[in-house]
Amino acid sequence: MASEPIPIVGGTGALGAGLATRWAQAGAPVVLGSRSAERAAEAAAKLREKVPGAQVEGLLNEEAARAAGIVFLTVPFRAQSENLNNLREALRPGQILVDCTVPLAAAVSGKATRSLGVWQGSAAQQAQEMVPEGVPVVAALHTIGAPTLADPDAKLDEDILVCGDRKADKARVARLIELIPGLRAVNAGSLEMARIVEQLTPMLISVNVRYKAHAGIRLTGLPEDDHWS
Amino acid sequence: MASEPIPIVGGTGALGAGLATRWAQAGAPVVLGSRSAERAAEAAAKLREKVPGAQVEGLLNEEAARAAGIVFLTVPFRAQSENLNNLREALRPGQILVDCTVPLAAAVSGKATRSLGVWQGSAAQQAQEMVPEGVPVVAALHTIGAPTLADPDAKLDEDILVCGDRKADKARVARLIELIPGLRAVNAGSLEMARIVEQLTPMLISVNVRYKAHAGIRLTGLPEDDHWS
Numbered sequence: 001m002a003s004e005p006i007p008i009v010g011g012t013g014a015l016g017a018g019l020a021t022r023w024a025q026a027g028a029p030v031v032l033g034s035r036s037a038e039r040a041a042e043a044a045a046k047l048r049e050k051v052p053g054a055q056v057e058g059l060l061n062e063e064a065a066r067a068a069g070i071v072f073l074t075v076p077f078r079a080q081s082e083n084l085n086n087l088r089e090a091l092r093p094g095q096i097l098v099d100c101t102v103p104l105a106a107a108v109s110g111k112a113t114r115s116l117g118v119w120q121g122s123a124a125q126q127a128q129e130m131v132p133e134g135v136p137v138v139a140a141l142h143t144i145g146a147p148t149l150a151d152p153d154a155k156l157d158e159d160i161l162v163c164g165d166r167k168a169d170k171a172r173v174a175r176l177i178e179l180i181p182g183l184r185a186v187n188a189g190s191l192e193m194a195r196i197v198e199q200l201t202p203m204l205i206s207v208n209v210r211y212k213a214h215a216g217i218r219l220t221g222l223p224e225d226d227h228w229s
Numbered sequence: 230m231a232s233e234p235i236p237i238v239g240g241t242g243a244l245g246a247g248l249a250t251r252w253a254q255a256g257a258p259v260v261l262g263s264r265s266a267e268r269a270a271e272a273a274a275k276l277r278e279k280v281p282g283a284q285v286e287g288l289l290n291e292e293a294a295r296a297a298g299i300v301f302l303t304v305p306f307r308a309q310s311e312n313l314n315n316l317r318e319a320l321r322p323g324q325i326l327v328d329c330t331v332p333l334a335a336a337v338s339g340k341a342t343r344s345l346g347v348w349q350g351s352a353a354q355q356a357q358e359m360v361p362e363g364v365p366v367v368a369a370l371h372t373i374g375a376p377t378l379a380d381p382d383a384k385l386d387e388d389i390l391v392c393g394d395r396k397a398d399k400a401r402v403a404r405l406i407e408l409i410p411g412l413r414a415v416n417a418g419s420l421e422m423a424r425i426v427e428q429l430t431p432m433l434i435s436v437n438v439r440y441k442a443h444a445g446i447r448l449t450g451l452p453e454d455d456h457w458s
Contacts, residue, residue, distance in 0.1 A: 113422075158449050186436065187436075187440075192343075193342075193435060203390075206417070206418040207415065207417060207451070210418070211416075213450050213451050215449065216448070216449040217448065218449050219445070219447075220445040220447050221387075221444045221445050222436070222442050222444055
């Protein structure tokens with residue numbers, strides 16, 4: 001697992017680039033996917049500058065998605081369906097797709113403090129409907145702020161709520177999340193719980209505006225031991 | 230404010246009794262409301278036993294609701310509408326109603342890890358529609374567990390997300406919440422944000438089952454200073 005790269009579809013966007021920064025800092029190899037091979041290569045070069053020694057490659061999204069068993073999708077909601085359509089030929093049964101999409105009303109020029117209703121219940125459930133048979137979707141990383149991730153000096157101190165229908169899949173994703181210091185992955189339940197977890201983002205955005213802050217979520221009162229093993 | 234009691238409509242229920250325990254411990258006078266005067270008196274006697282020196286009175290809900298300017302409604306979703314109907318004659322313009330209702334699917338014999346869609350968007354917005362003109366609704370205290378509150382030895386360590394349309398109203402409610410050691414009141418935005426905050430409870434219930442825990446919510450990354458003043 002340690003040597004398998006982490007492919008990020010939408011890796012040139014704010015969340016994708018932020019995650020890539022942290023994984024690169026942690027010594028994990030990363031593949032940045034983009035719709036444009038040029039932009040992917042540029043983003044990879046930028047990351048190597050930012051994090052000396054970063055193991056990073058820039059590829060087309062579809063190529064990035066073939067690079068490893070766990071693929072992160074970090075595009076805005078507006079682009080989620082299009083990206084999932086494009087990934088249909090790339091994803092193979094047994095891969096896991098980690099959907100980080102938040103259905104902010106901003107996708108249709110509404111407010112970032114409001115959300116859209118997704119027919120399936122959540123963006124993650126929409127993703128589950130669109131991926132090829134045999135590709136489980138895990139939902140995670142909705143509540144972490146891209147600016148905080150992208151600032152290599154900012155200290156992280158928050159939980160990542162992970163939703164999915166199989167604990168084994170969530171555990172594999174949790175291991176990747178917890179490569180990033182300051183993040184703890186919490187098992188937030190089945191994929192349908194993404195209906196709730198995705199909603200935290202507009203609430204946090206409103207808190208951030210009000211407090212001029214970069215707020216994150218922590219769950220208190222959980223046992224200290226590693227529950228993923 | 231310090232001498233004005235805290236009326237709790239539904240004060241004999243789990244959440245109401247738990248809050249009453251904590252406020253009594255903090256030296257705040259409490260009025261427990263119930264549909265039955267006998268049960269209200271019994272609950273008050275029980276609280277006096279549990280917290281020696283507790284200033285507590287048991288009254289009918291409608292009488293309790295007249296006891297002070299800020300009234301807490303802590304009944305299950307199933308009983309929310311009925312209680313609000315009964316309070317129509319009791320509440321007066323200028324009072325604040327603090328709605329703590331969570332629309333769990335358990336209200337219709339569904340799961341406590343799922344929620345019901347409320348036409349108005351949230352139970353709190355339903356409450357706002359039902360209270361007399363001039364009574365603002367503030368939504369709070371959805372995510373705190375009744376068992377933790379009721380155990381006087383359990384240490385609290387969590388945030389209470391407070392939603393409402395006027396900051397001044399939320400600040401008054403926040404002062405009462407923060408009488409309880411271990412709780413911090415966070416301004417989570419306008420009343421419509423209750424759509425999101427109420428949803429946290431089914432998610433936490435599912436986490437509690439999975440982790441055999443009493444989880445609470447904390448927002449990290451907020452400034453330390455008191456932002457309510």
